Amino acid sequence: MTDPQFIRNFSIIAHIDHGKSTLCDQLLLKTGAISERDFRNQVLDSMDLERERGITIRMHPVTVYHEYKGKTYELNLVDTPGHVDFGYEVSRSLAACEGAVLLVDATQGVQAQTVANAYLAIEHDLTIVPVLNKIDMAIARPEAVAEEMDSALGIKADEILHASGKTGQGVEEVLAAVIDRVPAPSGDVNAPLKALVYNSHFDSYKGVVVYVRVKEGTLRKGQRIKLMRGGNEYEVADIGQFRPAPTSCSQLVVGQVGYFMAQIKNIADVHIGDTVTDALNPTAEALPGYKEPKPMVFSGLYPTNNNDFETLREELAKLRLNDSSFVYQPEVSEGLGFGFRCGFLGMLHREIIQQRLERDCDLDLVQTAPNVTYEILTRRGETLLIDNPQKVPDAGQIEEFREPIVRINFLIPAENIGDLMTLCHERRAVYVRTEYLSQSRVILVFEMPLAEIIYDLYDKLKSVTHGYGTMDYEVIGFRPADLVRLDVLVHHKRVDALSTIVHRSNAERRGRILLKKLREEIDRHLFEVVLQAAIGSRIIARENIAAIKKNVTAKCYGGDITRKRKLWAKQAAGKKRMKMIGQVELPQEAFLAVLETDE
Amino acid sequence: MHVPFCAHHCGYCDFAVVAGRDELIDRYLDALEAELARLGEAASVETLFLGGGTPTHLAPEQLDRLLATLARWLPLHPQGEFTVEANPDTLSDDKVAVLARWGVNRVSLGAQSFASATLAVLERAHQPEAIAPAVQRVRRAGLMVSLDLIFGVPGQSLQDWRADLLQALSLQPDHLSTYGLTYEKGTPLWKQRRRGQLIPLSEADELTMYELAMDLLGERGFEHYEISNFAFSGRRSRHNQVYWANHAYHGFGLGAARYVHGVRSVNTRDLDGYLRKALAGESVTRASEQLAPEERARETLVVQLRRSDGIERAAFTEQTGFVLDELIGTRLTTLVEQGFLHDDGQHVCLTRRGKCVADAVIERLL
Ligand SMILES: Nc1nc2c(ncn2[C@@H]2O[C@H](COP(=O)(O)OP(=O)(O)OP(=O)(O)O)[C@@H](O)[C@H]2O)c(=O)[nH]1
Ligand code: SF4
Ligand SMILES: [Mg+2]
Numbered sequence: 001m002t003d004p005q006f007i008r009n010f011s012i013i014a015h016i017d018h019g020k021s022t023l024c025d026q027l028l029l030k031t032g033a034i035s036e037r038d039f040r041n042q043v044l045d046s047m048d049l050e051r052e053r054g055i056t057i058r059m060h061p062v063t064v065y066h067e068y069k070g071k072t073y074e075l076n077l078v079d080t081p082g083h084v085d086f087g088y089e090v091s092r093s094l095a096a097c098e099g100a101v102l103l104v105d106a107t108q109g110v111q112a113q114t115v116a117n118a119y120l121a122i123e124h125d126l127t128i129v130p131v132l133n134k135i136d137m138a139i140a141r142p143e144a145v146a147e148e149m150d151s152a153l154g155i156k157a158d159e160i161l162h163a164s165g166k167t168g169q170g171v172e173e174v175l176a177a178v179i180d181r182v183p184a185p186s187g188d189v190n191a192p193l194k195a196l197v198y199n200s201h202f203d204s205y206k207g208v209v210v211y212v213r214v215k216e217g218t219l220r221k222g223q224r225i226k227l228m229r230g231g232n233e234y235e236v237a238d239i240g241q242f243r244p245a246p247t248s249c250s251q252l253v254v255g256q257v258g259y260f261m262a263q264i265k266n267i268a269d270v271h272i273g274d275t276v277t278d279a280l281n282p283t284a285e286a287l288p289g290y291k292e293p294k295p296m297v298f299s300g301l302y303p304t305n306n307n308d309f310e311t312l313r314e315e316l317a318k319l320r321l322n323d324s325s326f327v328y329q330p331e332v333s334e335g336l337g338f339g340f341r342c343g344f345l346g347m348l349h350r351e352i353i354q355q356r357l358e359r360d361c362d363l364d365l366v367q368t369a370p371n372v373t374y375e376i377l378t379r380r381g382e383t384l385l386i387d388n389p390q391k392v393p394d395a396g397q398i399e400e401f402r403e404p405i406v407r408i409n410f411l412i413p414a415e416n417i418g419d420l421m422t423l424c425h426e427r428r429a430v431y432v433r434t435e436y437l438s439q440s441r442v443i444l445v446f447e448m449p450l451a452e453i454i455y456d457l458y459d460k461l462k463s464v465t466h467g468y469g470t471m472d473y474e475v476i477g478f479r480p481a482d483l484v485r486l487d488v489l490v491h492h493k494r495v496d497a498l499s500t501i502v503h504r505s506n507a508e509r510r511g512r513i514l515l516k517k518l519r520e521e522i523d524r525h526l527f528e529v530v531l532q533a534a535i536g537s538r539i540i541a542r543e544n545i546a547a548i549k550k551n552v553t554a555k556c557y558g559g560d561i562t563r564k565r566k567l568w569a570k571q572a573a574g575k576k577r578m579k580m581i582g583q584v585e586l587p588q589e590a591f592l593a594v595l596e597t598d599e
Numbered sequence: 600m601h602v603p604f605c606a607h608h609c610g611y612c613d614f615a616v617v618a619g620r621d622e623l624i625d626r627y628l629d630a631l632e633a634e635l636a637r638l639g640e641a642a643s644v645e646t647l648f649l650g651g652g653t654p655t656h657l658a659p660e661q662l663d664r665l666l667a668t669l670a671r672w673l674p675l676h677p678q679g680e681f682t683v684e685a686n687p688d689t690l691s692d693d694k695v696a697v698l699a700r701w702g703v704n705r706v707s708l709g710a711q712s713f714a715s716a717t718l719a720v721l722e723r724a725h726q727p728e729a730i731a732p733a734v735q736r737v738r739r740a741g742l743m744v745s746l747d748l749i750f751g752v753p754g755q756s757l758q759d760w761r762a763d764l765l766q767a768l769s770l771q772p773d774h775l776s777t778y779g780l781t782y783e784k785g786t787p788l789w790k791q792r793r794r795g796q797l798i799p800l801s802e803a804d805e806l807t808m809y810e811l812a813m814d815l816l817g818e819r820g821f822e823h824y825e826i827s828n829f830a831f832s833g834r835r836s837r838h839n840q841v842y843w844a845n846h847a848y849h850g851f852g853l854g855a856a857r858y859v860h861g862v863r864s865v866n867t868r869d870l871d872g873y874l875r876k877a878l879a880g881e882s883v884t885r886a887s888e889q890l891a892p893e894e895r896a897r898e899t900l901v902v903q904l905r906r907s908d909g910i911e912r913a914a915f916t917e918q919t920g921f922v923l924d925e926l927i928g929t930r931l932t933t934l935v936e937q938g939f940l941h942d943d944g945q946h947v948c949l950t951r952r953g954k955c956v957a958d959a960v961i962e963r964l965l
Contacts, residue, residue: 526937526959550806552957554778554827556905558842559856562863562888565898568958572965583933 002074004185004255008178009076009213010129011059011093013121014103015111015470016082019133021045021056022165023103023174024079030171031064031075033243044079044244049352056081057352059089059199061096061211061257063241068179075178076241076257077101082113084472085346088293088325089199090117091124092272095290096198096213096257099127099182101174102155106132106140106162110148110437112411112472118153127182130155131174136164148437185255193217193225194283195252195276200267202321206238208264212252212276215287219252219260224279228286229271233279234262267321293325295343296404296475297350297454298387300331300368300497301357302339304577304588308363309338315361316340319353326353331388335495335581336366341388344370347454366579368497369594372450375402375478389499392485395536402478403501404450407432410461412469414442419464427452428481428503450475451501486511486540488518488594489532493582500594504535511541517593519543522586529584600647600669601852602654603627603870606689610722610791611749613783615854615868616652623870624661627853628668630877634851635672637880642849644673646680646838649703652853655685659693666701673849675702680837682707682745685737687729692736699740705836706737707745707776713766714759717752720797721780722787734770743834745774750808751800752780760808764815773834777812778827779805806955813951826905826954843906845899845918862889896921901961909941909948923947927964934960 012020021042028034034043044060045051060079065072078093094100100121104114121128130149132142142162149155161177163170187194199211212219219225223236240248241258252258264270273289303312316328327343344350350370357363374386377400378393386392408429412420414436421444424431429448436442453473461469486507488498498518502510511533518531522545529545553564578585601615604627608618617623647669657665675681682705683698690708698706712718713727730746737744746767750760767775782789782799791797800808813823821829825843828836841848850857854868864887867873876883890898896919903910915923924931931947934940939953939960953960 526934526939526956526963548956548959549802550779550809550955551802551959552779552809552826552955554781556826556842556902557839558848558850558858559854559865561842561845561858561898561902562856562865565901568901568961569965572962575962583937 002253002256004187004189004253006071007074007076007185007255008099008182009097009185009255009257010099010101010126010178010182011078011080011090011097011121012101012103013080013090013094013117014082014133015105015108015113015117016055018082018103018105018108018111018114019165020082020103021079023101023131023133023163023171024060024062024077024165026165026168026171027075027077027175028062028064028244030168030175031066033062033064049356055083057083057086058201059093060244061093061199061242062244063257064243066175066179068176073179074256075175080117082117083348084113084116085344085348087113087116087120087472087474088290088345090120092198092290094121094124094126095273096196096211097124097126098185099129099178101129101131101178103131103133104145104149106135106142106145107137109141109145109441110152110411112409112443112470115152115409115411115443116472116474128155129174129177129181130160131170132160132162134164134166135162136167136169144438148441151437152435152443187214187216187254189217189254191216192281192283193219193223193276193278194287195219196287197227197270197272197274197276199272200270202267206261208267208270209246209259209261210264210270210276211257211259213257214252214254216254216283217278218254219276221250225262225276226279226282227270228275228277228282229289230269230274232269234264236260236262267324272324293345294475295325295327295345296372296450297344297346297370298341298373299344299350299370300333300336300339300388301328301342301354302333302336302366302368302497302579304364304366304579306337311361312340312357312363312365315357315363316342319356323353325349333368333390333497335497335586336368336579339366343373343387364577366497366588366591368591369500370454371501372404372454374404374483374501376400377402386501389485389501390496392499392501395484400480401483402480403483404475405447405477405479406450406453406473407476408446408448408453408471408473410444410446410469410471411437412442412444412461412465414440416465416469417442417444420444420461420469423457423460423464424448427457447476449481449503484535486514487534488514489530489534490518490522490581490586491529491584492532494534495581495586497591498594507535508540514593515541515543518590519545521590521593522584524548525584527583600631600649600654600673601651601850601855601866602649602657602665603652603853604656605651605653606656606686607722607724609724610720610787611780611783613786614652615870617870620870621656623874624657626874626878627870628661628665630874631665631852632668632672633877633880634883635668637882638672641672641674643676644679644849645676646682646841647673647675648682648684648838650682650684650707652684653686653689654683655689655694655698659691659697662694662697663701666697666703670701680705682836682838684709685733686725687733688725690733690736695736695740695742699742703742705743705745705773707747707774707836708733708737710746710767711749712752712755712759713763714755717749717755717759717763720752720754720788721749731770734772743773744770745776745830745836746770746772747776747778749778749780750812751805753797753799755800755808757804757807757811761811761815764812768815768819774828774830774836775816775821776828777809777816779809809955813954822907823954824907826957840906843902845895845902861895862887864888892920893926895919896926897965900926900964904947904949904961904964905957907948909946911946913945930963934963 080090146157194216195212195214239260275286277283328340331341376384429446432445482504528547531543533541681703710730816829856865866883867885
């Protein structure tokens with residue numbers, strides 16, 4: 001049995017792209033978990049999408065062994081994603097650890113997710129091992145960044161290690177510091193089994209693979225276990241650790257991290273944060289678990305061809321098998337026919353799902369503009385959750401319309417404070433405070449509606465800060481606001497999929513911009529197309545798309561026929577991919593016009 | 600039959616033409632003869648169309664030789680139609696005499712405009728003054744005359760266009776073609792437009808011009824029998840109606856297209872290649888295609904729609920094996936309701952409004 005004294009469990013956390021996966025490469029190489037021959041950059045980023053985009057999307061746990069001062073230590077480390085959409089993966093992995101290696105890119109300094117993730121680690125009571133990374137780079141500025149770490153997080157310069165994931169410099173020291181500083185796991189090995197489910201994935205051959213951290217007792221192969229939340233019992237069929245390939249072992253004892261399989265068919269039966277215990281000798285109390293990540297961004301997905309509806313349903317079900325944070329539900333739109341309302345953690349998450357469906361499943365999809373979830377308190381005293389603008393009741397029935405609010409931290413160069421203030425002000429933000437990291441870098445904190453940030457705030461931030469600003473946010477609750485549903489009528493017919501929820505003070509401007517954009521996206525027709533924006537029955541903006549006046553091929557003689565036929569057929573094929581609203585053809589772009597916020 | 604030689608390359612023209620290579624004419628006639636000889640035996644035809652290029656750019660002897668070759672391989676039916684395209688400045692009396700001698704009974708004259716400014720934008724070689732005498736020469740020889748006109752030329756006003764139409768009418772042609780100017784990709788005019796050196800007329804102006812042609816020519820008794828073609832009763836171009844019925848036709852010469860036994864093919868557009876291959880007795884076909892029955896039916900549908908007679912349901916089914924209404928379904932009803940198509944139960948044809956936006960209508964029927 002592995003003595004917990006020689007186990008260290010830690011996650012690697014950082015802002016996006018600060019080098020977590022690359023440092024993991026070095027840790028794996030240095031400890032011999034992978035050979036030079038099997039090595040490839042960011043070896044733990046194993047999903048196709050991760051490799052393509054060069055970012056980590058899922059957490060990746062791995063077990064390595066390291067000799068230190070004549071003793072062999074088992075190190076269970078977890079590489080985590082840096083992108084804000086996947087922040088829940090960081091929380092999950094931290095709950096399985098006693099320590100966190102906090103990386104800071106020595107060229108970029110402290111960024112928004114550095115702060116956010118460091119606070120997460122502090123909340124979990126973890127020991128932080130701060131590391132200045134990428135010090136091989138000529139433009140690294142370790143002293144200045146160390147000062148930023150002090151002002152932002154109270155981390156002192158003498159605690160900070162210096163390393164490079166690229167050259168391997170300082171990696172031994174990182175391993176040593178982890179062993180010296182991170183506490184060994186505690187827990188009673190003789191108590192009944194109590195293990196935390198911190199992740200899972202679906203394997204089409206083996207069923208659900210459950211990732212666990214043993215908090216008390218021992219998990220054995222063949223053991224009868226119980227998932228405490230649902231009460232379901234299973235027999236452990238296989239048990240093992242990721243090294244990094246799944247490697248079977250006979251048991252996991254207190255303090256250890258690994259996985260087990262128990263012929264669980266349905267991933268929905270395994271709740272992340274659940275407690276695994278011995279069915280015959282159960283523990284008295286379950287672990288506290290996690291808050292489930294709630295999808296915050298919703299949009300409709302419709303097959304362009306209505307016959308693809310069932311295929312889309314099957315593909316969504318497959319995706320969901322491995323991604324419980326993604327939700328979907330059938331819905332019907334008058335304009336678009338049968339489709340699904342899908343919920344995502346953020347825009348990147350949405351983009352990834354859409355890309356998988358279109359690319360891997362070869363589906364032509366119409367996607368409606370993303371919206372956030374709203375709450376409506378009706379006059380009758382019910383609270384409705386609104387994930388689709390179509391479901392907003394008549395104004396007369398609404399007592400209070402509430403929207404999700406986030407606390408958002410911007411980390412920006414001090415010289416851009418003015419521009420950022422203007423940007424946030426336009427988006428109904430409430431200023432909270434400013435913290436100086438150094439003379440030139442500040443953290444600005446605001447509270448603002450989630451709806452104002454999901455689509456393009458990040459791009460806008462990058463543009464006002466010339467690429468140097470970063471942001472991080474978390475939802476803090478719902479607040480009442482003067483919101484209305486903005487409808488669009490295409491040729492006098494309301495198109496439900498084009499409705500949006502906007503603040504009343506913005507409604508007219510948004511309506512005008514939206515119609516202008518629609519006018520650009522919709523081809524001219526054989527008749528004049530009238531576009532209107534309306535709140536209830538009040539028309540607030542109008543645009544016309546002039547009819548085609550003259551469009552006729554002058555010459556069509558013997559030599560022209562083939563060429564013309566091809567041309568006409570091509571144009572006709574383009575029309576097929578559009579959605580018909582009455583007699584008007586709407587291209588996919590029209591449904592996203594709703595997002596346009598610029599004049 | 601295609602003769603690619605021209606005195607000068609006009610700014611809007613994307614036909615298979617060459618200017619300034621007249622030394623190749625004799626070899627070209629040899630090559631044409633060789634291509635015709637691949638027929639094996641003479642094929643009697645009902646209509647002949649000698650176009651280009653400018654067939655009348657040839658010297659009288661060359662023209663004579665060409666027509667003799669044609670008569671040998673493609674003898675014309677006694678009631679046949681034989682059209683030759685000509686430019687006003689190329690039609691001398693002796694050339695007209697050659698044409699008449701070989702049974703040409705129709706001349707299609709590329710007048711394009713009677714305004715020097717318009718001709719200049721089009722980069723045409725002839726002067727307006729050359730048109731009337733050319734028409735008279737053809738008339739005197741007893742041949743029918745068709746005039747080509749172009750509208751929608753940059754700088755052309757509605758008044759200019761009316762004047763062009765009236766002058767053309769004053770010459771009493773049997774047939775008139777009015778073409779909306781098309782900026783064909785790669786032509787000098789297209790390049791000028793792309794660089795902004797030339798500002799095209801607005802769609803609304805083009806429309807008014809087209810409508811003026813329809814009104815004026817209609818008043819004078821012309822039948823608007825195809826999108827761009829008008830004729831007095833009984834004087835329609837029989838040859839061109841074959842194209843719009845989607846029937847079969849032969850084609851010989853540089854870049855020529857043919858539709859024989861359900862196969863469409865075109866000859867190479869490269870003059871040197873054409874000469875070499877034809878003279879070596881090889882095929883000069885560059886590409887060919889055979890459509891699936893349904894595609895062919897749809898193609899028939901859209902070309903026939905260009906005719907004022909439109910599509911005759913029974914004849915369409917006989918020709919294509921498809922029932923019109925099954926091919927286009929409810930879209931027909933919609934377009935009839937919107938006033939772009941007319942349906943009398945037997946025929947479906949474009950309305951006047953429909954003619955102006957024929958391409959958009961066609962897209963909806965494919
Ligand atoms: N020069 C240098 N480049 C590094 C170092 N570490 C990482 N990089 C580069 O920085 C980029 C990001 O590295 P990753 O390891 O993918 O970063 P990450 O933190 O895992 O990124 P996410 O998982 O997307 O949050 C890559 O281009 C690496 O090659 C380093 O120590 N030195
Ligand atoms: S004369 Fe006719 S064929 Fe020759 S270049 Fe001009 S338009 Fe083209
Ligand atoms: Mg990574």
